[in-house]
Amino acid sequence: MASLDSVSIAILLGAILVMAGILSSLIALRFGAPLLLVFLFVGVLAGDSGFGGIRFDDVRSAYLVGSVALALILFDGGLKTKLSAIQAVVAPSAVLATVGVLLTAVITAPVAKYTLGMNWIEALLVGAVVASTDAAAVFLLIHGRGLRLRPRVGATLEVESGTNDPFAIFLTLMLVELLAVGKSTPGSVIWDFVRELGLGTVIGIVCGRLVVLGLNRVALPQGLHAPFVATAAVVIFGIAQSVHSSGFLAVYLAGIVIGNRPTRAHNSVVVFLDAATWLAQIVMFVLLGLLVSPERLGTTFLPALAVALVLMFVARPLAVFLCLAPFPFPRREKMFISWVGLRGAVAIFLASIPLLVDLPNGAVYFDIAFVVVMVSLLVQGWTIAWAARRLNVALPRTERTLRRVELDLPGQLEQELVGYRVRKNSLFLKRRVIPSWSKPTLIIRSEQIFTPQEAEPVTAGDYVYLLAPPEKADSLDRFFQDMPSAPPVDPHMFGDFMVSGDITLGNLAEVYGVAVDPTQAALTLADFFDINLDHAPRIDDTLPIGEIVLVVRHIGGGRVNVVGLRLPEDEEPQAPPPKGRERAKRKVRQAWKSFVESL
Numbered sequence: 001m002a003s004l005d006s007v008s009i010a011i012l013l014g015a016i017l018v019m020a021g022i023l024s025s026l027i028a029l030r031f032g033a034p035l036l037l038v039f040l041f042v043g044v045l046a047g048d049s050g051f052g053g054i055r056f057d058d059v060r061s062a063y064l065v066g067s068v069a070l071a072l073i074l075f076d077g078g079l080k081t082k083l084s085a086i087q088a089v090v091a092p093s094a095v096l097a098t099v100g101v102l103l104t105a106v107i108t109a110p111v112a113k114y115t116l117g118m119n120w121i122e123a124l125l126v127g128a129v130v131a132s133t134d135a136a137a138v139f140l141l142i143h144g145r146g147l148r149l150r151p152r153v154g155a156t157l158e159v160e161s162g163t164n165d166p167f168a169i170f171l172t173l174m175l176v177e178l179l180a181v182g183k184s185t186p187g188s189v190i191w192d193f194v195r196e197l198g199l200g201t202v203i204g205i206v207c208g209r210l211v212v213l214g215l216n217r218v219a220l221p222q223g224l225h226a227p228f229v230a231t232a233a234v235v236i237f238g239i240a241q242s243v244h245s246s247g248f249l250a251v252y253l254a255g256i257v258i259g260n261r262p263t264r265a266h267n268s269v270v271v272f273l274d275a276a277t278w279l280a281q282i283v284m285f286v287l288l289g290l291l292v293s294p295e296r297l298g299t300t301f302l303p304a305l306a307v308a309l310v311l312m313f314v315a316r317p318l319a320v321f322l323c324l325a326p327f328p329f330p331r332r333e334k335m336f337i338s339w340v341g342l343r344g345a346v347a348i349f350l351a352s353i354p355l356l357v358d359l360p361n362g363a364v365y366f367d368i369a370f371v372v373v374m375v376s377l378l379v380q381g382w383t384i385a386w387a388a389r390r391l392n393v394a395l396p397r398t399e400r401t402l403r404r405v406e407l408d409l410p411g412q413l414e415q416e417l418v419g420y421r422v423r424k425n426s427l428f429l430k431r432r433v434i435p436s437w438s439k440p441t442l443i444i445r446s447e448q449i450f451t452p453q454e455a456e457p458v459t460a461g462d463y464v465y466l467l468a469p470p471e472k473a474d475s476l477d478r479f480f481q482d483m484p485s486a487p488p489v490d491p492h493m494f495g496d497f498m499v500s501g502d503i504t505l506g507n508l509a510e511v512y513g514v515a516v517d518p519t520q521a522a523l524t525l526a527d528f529f530d531i532n533l534d535h536a537p538r539i540d541d542t543l544p545i546g547e548i549v550l551v552v553r554h555i556g557g558g559r560v561n562v563v564g565l566r567l568p569e570d571e572e573p574q575a576p577p578p579k580g581r582e583r584a585k586r587k588v589r590q591a592w593k594s595f596v597e598s599l
Contacts, residue, residue, distance in 0.1 A: 009189020018282055020046075028326075036137055036344055037377040038280050043289020059355045065287055069280035070135075070165070071237035071251045072230065076277040077162050079270065095323045096156070096337075097164035105133040105171060107315035110308060115303035116364065125175040129351045130311055130372045132168035132499045134159040134344030136311035137377065153333050153393050157340055165346055166246035170196055172350045179359055192244075199245030203252060207515040208257025215263040225265035226272030229258065260397055266470055267416070275276055281345070288348045292370050293363075300364055311372060312380065314340040332391040339387050343369075343376040351390040417441070420480040424460035427559075428479045433527045438468040438476060475535050488515045498553060501526035501561040502598040505545070512545030525550060526560045544564075555571060 020042050044092035075291040086093070105127030113123035138161040147156070174504070211232045220228060233251050240250035265268070297304075317338035324334050347532055351369035356361035388394035418438075422429050434440065443455035444463040458464065468476060505528060506521035508514065520528070528545070529552065530538050538559045541552040 018279070018286065018336035022411055035036070036285055037279065037374065037381065039285035043286040043293050044294065045289075046286070047290045048293065049294045054290060056287070059291065059352050060435045061290055062287045062357055063349070063352050066284050066345065066352070067237070067241075067247075068234060068282035068378070069448065070248060070345065070349065070577070071234060072273070072280045073277050074135055074162055074165070074275045075230075075233035075236075075251040075255040078160065079259040079273060080254040080258075081158060081162070081256050081259060083256065083260050086155045086159050089152055089159055092324055092329070093156050093159035093163065093251060096160040096320065098167050100160070100319045101128075101131045101164050101167050101171065103319035104311070104315045107318060107506060108311050111307050111310045112303070115306050116300070117122045121175060121179055122361070124206045125172065125354070126307065126365060127315075128168060128171040128175055129369050130307065130343055130347045132164045132343075132346050132350075133157075133161040133341050135165065135382065136347045137161075137344035138340065148394060149388060150333070150335075150393050152329075153336060157177065157337060163249065163344075166196065166200060166249040166361055167193075167578045168346065168350065169248065172353060176353055176357060180357060194539070195244065195250065195331070196246045199242050199243060200247070200249035203236065203240045203243075204250035204253030205257055207232070207239065207250065208254035209261075211254065211258055212261045212263055212579045215258075215265070223268075226269045229269045229373075230273060230276055235360050251415065284345050284349075286399060288345060288352075288370075291352070291366065293367075297367050297371065300367045301371060304368040305375065307368055308375040310340075310370040311343075312341070317359065319324045333393055336387055336391045340378060340384060341376075342380055342384075343373045345373075347373050416470045416473060417465055418473050419463055419465040419478055420476070422458055422460055422462045422464055423480060423482050425482040427462070427530065429458065429460060431524075431527055431530075433523070433530050434466070434479060435468075435475065435533070436531050437472060438466045440464055440466050478536055479530070499563050499565065501529075501559065501563055503563075508548075509590075510543070514548055516545070525563045529560045529563075 002249050045051050046054050105124060108127035108130065109120065109123040111123075112118055116123075116126075116580035117128070135158075138157055148154075165392060174192070211229060214232075215225060215229070234253065239250045240247035298495040317335070320338040320341070321334055323336070329337075347369040348366070351366040354365045359365075372435055385394070420428075428434060440452040442465045443450045443458060444465070445459070445461075446453060452458075455462065459565060464480075466476065502524050504521065505516045505523050505525070508525070509516040509521070523531070528550070529543060531543065532543055533541060537555055539551050539552055539555065543550045549566040551564035551566055552560050552562075553564045554560075
């Protein structure tokens with residue numbers, strides 16, 4: 001009975017710790033503190049040196065839980081990654097995820113060697129442990145705070161953090177083996193890396209497609225689709241790890257494949273994995289916090305602090321600037337990417353490997369990683385929004401309180417039901433415009449259901465439900481958010497072929513003699529772009545109307561307010577035939593595009 005009681009007490013204490021982590025997030029959000037740091041401190045305070053007095057030193061269990069948690073976090077990150085958003089940043093992200101990690105480790109190593117009296121292999125192991133950008137920290141601190149970054153910057157950070165773990169893990173395991181066994185050859189190192197990368201890629205893509213096939217072909221009972229996908233992620237990770245390939249790369253790629261294919265119950269899968277990812281992060285950070293011994297930090301705190309400062313202010317920026325030198329990134333974007341090299345659970349997770357294999361001074365690596373993560377989350381995590389604004393890489397924030405309801409319709413994958421509450425300053429209510437690819441199906445008013453015809457006119461407070469393709473549902477948000485006030489248009493921007501976005505199609509037809517559908521004659525040019533684009537308007541977006549092509553020239557308040565007219569006689573000069581190098585680049589881009597479309 002005593003053993004049963006101890007199990008019950010362990011369950012109770014574990015549940016209380018997780019609950020404490022969840023409730024502490026409310027305090028952290030109020031004061032803007034990085035949530036992951038709060039979860040980590042909950043574990044430290046509950047440990048044997050804190051108020052909780054819980055003695056936990058099971059490194060094997062922490063490693064097991066950390067592996068599964070990281071697999072789910074990376075899978076969830078891949079699931080929300082759109083191929084269209086990352087195609088342009090695959091090359092710089094790949095360089096940062098490999099060469100960048102190696103450079104960071106090499107630049108950090110001398111600090112560890114001379115402050116801790118280590119040999120070069122041990123110092124390089126310290127650098128490898130703290131070299132990778134943490135996916136959980138990046139995803140949470142960017143998305144969790146509603147921070148909107150310039151698309152290229154945000155995509156680069158997310159892809160880098162999602163793909164640099166395999167190389168950091170490979171580098172750490174190679175150095176641990178070298179310290180434990182004492183020998184290794186360059187050929188075997190290269191072969192191991194190619195095998196892990198190649199097999200991980202193949203397993204991720206193939207298994208991702210199999211999961212898509214299973215979701216769409218197997219008639220699972222309602223509610224089991226999300227657990228099926230989450231379990232499949234862990235299975236993919238286990239398969240890849242069991243054949244000595246990169247399980248973390250495999251689950252990230254599998255998530256990308258599944259997230260970019262039409263599947264049943266996509267929305268319930270995303271919601272379920274959001275919850276599972278939060279739980280995984282809380283459990284992982286609390287467990288890692290329990291392993292920390294504040295008393296042991298006394299001898300390593302100052303050297304670890306030196307490692308953290310050199311990592312943040314020297315190693316990471318130098319690695320980023322060198323890796324991004326061949327790519328057209330402005331200096332301010334490079335500076336921001338350098339600053340968002342957040343360290344998190346991956347560093348502590350990797351530092352548990354020397355403990356797991358009983359390396360001499362294994363606890364030193366763990367203590368250094370803990371201090372580095374703590375400093376990174378405190379300094380970089382707390383200032384990420386400020387740095388984004390200061391370096392002009394943050395876009396205006398969208399309204400975070402907008403609630404969208406999505407329902408998968410059984411029996412088909414082409415449409416889903418999307419619902420919104422109509423706001424008094426929304427584009428939908430003020431202009432009565434909606435994209436051509438969506439269709440209002442019902443209105444709920446005062447808890448009564450109406451057809452769109454019965455509910456006319458729609459009023460603020462009504463709930464509108466529309467049919468829309470799943471891949472375009474996000475684009476409906478801007479029609480139901482409160483519209484920001486548009487800045488006045490500079491009159492000097494208008495030339496002979498520039499018109500205001502408030503001009504109607506009917507007026508344009510009268511002046512330029514183009515044929516316009518009479519039912520659309522009252523629409524403004526801004527309305528015309530809102531209805532016919534499947535995304536928020538961007539500079540240089542085009543739409544044809546008769547023989548004229550409308551070109552977006554200026555946007556204010558989220559709407560088009562200056563439109564250029566490309567007339568039929570405006571023939572563009574013929575481009576000279578491409579040179580040999582340009583032809584080769586074009587062929588490489590076409591080959592890459594074909595590969596991406598095959599995923």
